[in-house]
Amino acid sequence: MDRATTSPAEADALLTAAAKAELAHDYDNAFAQYIKAASSHLTLSRLSSGEGSERHKAAAARAVERAEKIKAAKGSTIAPVLRDPFAPEEQDRILRAGSVVNRLRLPPTSGRMVESDGATRDRQPELSPEQLAAGVEWRQPDESWVDPTSLEGEEIAQRIADCSLHASVVVALAYSRRFNTDASIPRLRARDGGYDLDVYLNGCHRRISIDLRLPYDRDGKLMCMASKSTANLWPALLEKAYLKLFGGYDFPGSNSGVDLHALLGWIPEHKRLKSTHCRPERLWHRYANAFHDGHAVITLGTDDRPTSWRGVQLLPAHSYAVIDASLADDDDRTMTILDFKAAEDVSSQMSELSLNNKQPTRHLRMPFEDIMHTFDSIFVSHNPCRFSHHICFHGAWRGRHLSEAERDESSHQVFYVNVDGLPISANDTDSDERVHILLTRHISKTRLSSQYISLKVDEEDALPEPIAMKRSDRTRVKGTFTDNPYVLRRYKHTSGSGMLLSVTASYDGQELDVGYTIDVFSVAPVRWDTAQRTLPFQTTVSGALTAKSAGGNHNLPTYMYNPQYKLTVSRPRFGEKVRVAMIATSGRALPVNVVIAWGKGERVVDLSRTTALATSGAYSYSYARTSAALAPGMYTVIVSAFETTHIGAFSLKIESDAHTALDAIPPEGVGMFQKVVRGEWTSENQAPRYMLTLSEPMRVMIRLQMQGYSPSTSVRFALAGPQHFTFASELTDSPAGASMPRTLLREGRYLLAPRTGVELAAAAISTT
Structure with missing residues (x-):
């Protein structure tokens, strides 16, 4: 946290101030101060011991008693107390709420340590079906040699299906040897009768305790992760402690990002290699440099389908450790992969295919281009020590104390981060690497499914300028939801200037009180911007993108069909402009965007021909937000999804500092x-004609569009009728086409002549 815990003197001062306010009949202030005093003293009671703890508990009880009496006497006239989410006691509350994982109590290890009882400490992890079939029993080994520094990854055998943990241990040990450091070795500490494993989980360091007993099969062999050639028990004890935390040896599988974040606190990054957003050249340089500079370790993952490379069968849904890589600028762009689950015949094939015959038989040296096509995912764990500045925040989605509507709204929470400017000399640092923002969902049950999170990071402007929207601009999709417990976003930082970032943490699921942590790592100083940003006037409307109203992004000719709203801004009491924020929320499968346009409250048919005053930017799943400072008047607000096939309900909320x-x-x-x-x-037929017959006077609108829109083709039309009536539309290349506004026409026959601005061999048209 970036704030210190309230001191005893400050907590006492809050209680004194509350009593003075009560005597002065300032009951709103007294109630708020009593609540703050109670929270502060309660936090201090947990961090103290003996008489100090009892004193703070008594003070907290007195404060609560007085607050309850004021509430009982004044009822609803008392102003509600708003929680400060950054307050030390609130941050401590979130961390302690995350102390129960898979029915194990794991309080934070900072401050006064609360020991778990002996029954919890000695509880054995659940065995897997394979272990039960092998008649496994728990026994204490005859020898107890525990030394990770004497191990190499290739010496470790894997006998149960926890391949991600195995790969994580291999790359951690390889990093330790390569850079001669113990910073990458998980902390397994000896104690009387067993060991403690320090883990980073649910926002802070916690401790899992085990005894010395290990699972042995009928032949007296360890049936767990173990050293093949020595009696070194470090792998077995580490695995036992970790799997005790994650539900037992019947491990459903994870990924090395989750494992190394828990074991080391390193920053996880997951990239799907077959995504259309992957850029192999950029990925190679970034990951190869990070690997050789000691900034990261890497593993690879296959999907659930059988796959092979040059005749070598790779296991489906399996993790592979990357133990070496060529230099980023080498022509030979390869990574060396350790396949620790290969059968003997597969190992011999690897030996024959290896580009270096001196390598062990289980090394597979693969070009990065082949890795992109063979593996499904790459997992990169970044060493946080490379960043000189770090702040974090702990929060919760869908609190139990909220109403159902408030819970839905709390599923999207926005925070702001100030990043200071960098000196110009920092230009030699990769700007992509300067700010890392990590969202981690807290875990209570590791086998709980159907929980999704998303993280959206944008740079905020102090006063947005009008935007000239061009076709093909800003039609990306980002902020996708994932069932991974973490999401990482990297943000570029230009040297010489600071910036304000908005960070939106989103959750989709039905669980209550779901905790989360946001970590910000930066090479420049960073701090939370805790200024109140909720504007006093708020209005919410509900809408839907349907088969008729889903027009897609502004490059499509159907964009004009999207839901649009007239925004009327009143004159502010002070100043010339009104601050306005527009927030659109939807289901997690709907990528949405919101635009405030200079449309005078009328429907906008072509955004490229209208000034966009503010836009939420790239389409983002479930949540889109934009803001602007607007003069009094009428504007047009447009809500859209990325494709016309994206349909679903949405909610549009406006916040402002005037009506x-x-x-x-x-x-x-x-x-x-x-x-x-x-x-x-x-x-x-290069000049088609259509006859429009009206049996009586009526108002008519006409729109001519190309069915297969092409930006290089312009269209127009002419209409001629009784009493020398003529109308000629303008020649336009707009995807919305050419149009005639609502016009009163006499009865009679009218000739409609569509035209193009170029010679066409064939082109389809549609006239409405």
Whole structure:
């Protein structure tokens, strides 16, 4: 945390101030001060012992008693006390709420340590079906030699299906030998009758205790992770402690990012190699440099389908340790992979295929290009020591004390981070690596499924400038949800200037009081911006993107069909402009975007021809936010999803510091009969004509669009009718096409002539 715990003197001062406010009949202030005093004294009671702890408990009880009496006397007239999420006692509350994992009590190890009882300490991890079938029994080994520094990864045998932990241990030991450090070795500490494993879990360091008994099969062999050639018990004890934490030897599987974050506190990054967003050249340079500079360790993962490389069978859903890599600038871009689950015949094949015959038989040296096509994922764990600055925050989604509507709103929480400017001399540092922001979901049950998280990071502008939207601009999708317990975002930082980042942590699931931690690592000084940013006036409307109203992103000709709203901004009491924030929320499968446009409260058909005053940027799943400073007047707000096939309900919330109104804009042609005519230009018919017959006077709107939109093709049309009536639309390359506004026409016959601005051999058209 970036704030110190309240001191005893400060807690006493809060209690005194509360009593003075009560005597002065300032009951709102007294109630708030009593609540703060109770919280502070309660926190101090946990961090103290003996008489000090009892004194703080008594003070907390007195404060609660007075607060309850004020509440009973004044009832609903007492102003509610807003929790300060950054307060030390609130941060401590979140960490202690995360102390029970798989029915084990694991309090934070900082401050006064609360020991678990002996029954919990001596409880053995659940055995796997394979171990039970082998008649495994718990026995204390005859020898107790525990020394990780004497081990190499290749010496460790894996006898149960915890391949991610095995790969994590291998790369950690390899890093230790390569850089002559114990910083990458998990901390397994001896104590009377057993060992303690220090882990970083649910936002802080915790401790899991085990005794000396280990699982042996009928033949007297260890049936767990163990050294093949020595009696070194370090791998077996480490595995026992870790799997006790994660539910037992029937380990459902994890990934090395989760494992090394828990064992070392390193920063996990997961990249799907077959994603369309992967850039092999950039990935290779970043990961190879990080590997050789000692900034990271790497593992690879296959998907659940059988796969092979040059005749070598790779196991499905399996983790592989990367133990070496060529230099980033070498022509030979390879990584050396250790396959510690290979059968003997597969090992011999690896030996034959290896580019270096002197390597052990279980080394597989693979070009990075082949890795991109063979493996599903790469897991990179970054050493946090490379960053000189670190802050963290602990929070919770969907609190039990909230109403159902408030719980849904609490599923998206926004925080702000100030990042100081870097000296110009820092230009030699990769700007992609300067700020890492990690969101970690706290775990209570490791086998609990259907929990998803997302992290969105954007740079905030003090006063947004109007944006000239161009076609193909800002049509990316980011902020996808994952069932991984962590999400990492890296942000570029330009030397010489500071920045303000907004960090949005989102959760999708039905559990209550789901804790999380946000860690910010930076090479420049960072701090939380705790200024109050919720604006006083708030309005929420509900809407839906349906088969008719889902128009997709602004590059599509159907964009104009998206839900649009007239935003009316009143004159502020002070100043010339009103601060406005627009927030759109939806289901986790819906990538949404919100735009505030200079549309004068009317429907916008082509965003590229309208000034966008603010946009939420790239489409993001479930949550989109934008803000602007607006002069009094009328504007158009557009909510859209990335594709026309993305449909679902959404909620649109506006916050402002003056009165505003939000009204739905009717769809184009609402209340009118609609007729669609489809045609085409061909070499035989380059000037098609259509006859429009009106039996009586009526208002008519016409829109001409290319069915297969091409930005290089312009369209227009002309309409001629009775009493010399003529109308000619402008020539336009807009995806919305050419149009005639609602016009009163007399009865009679009208000739409609579509035109293009280029010669076409064939093109389809649609006229409404």
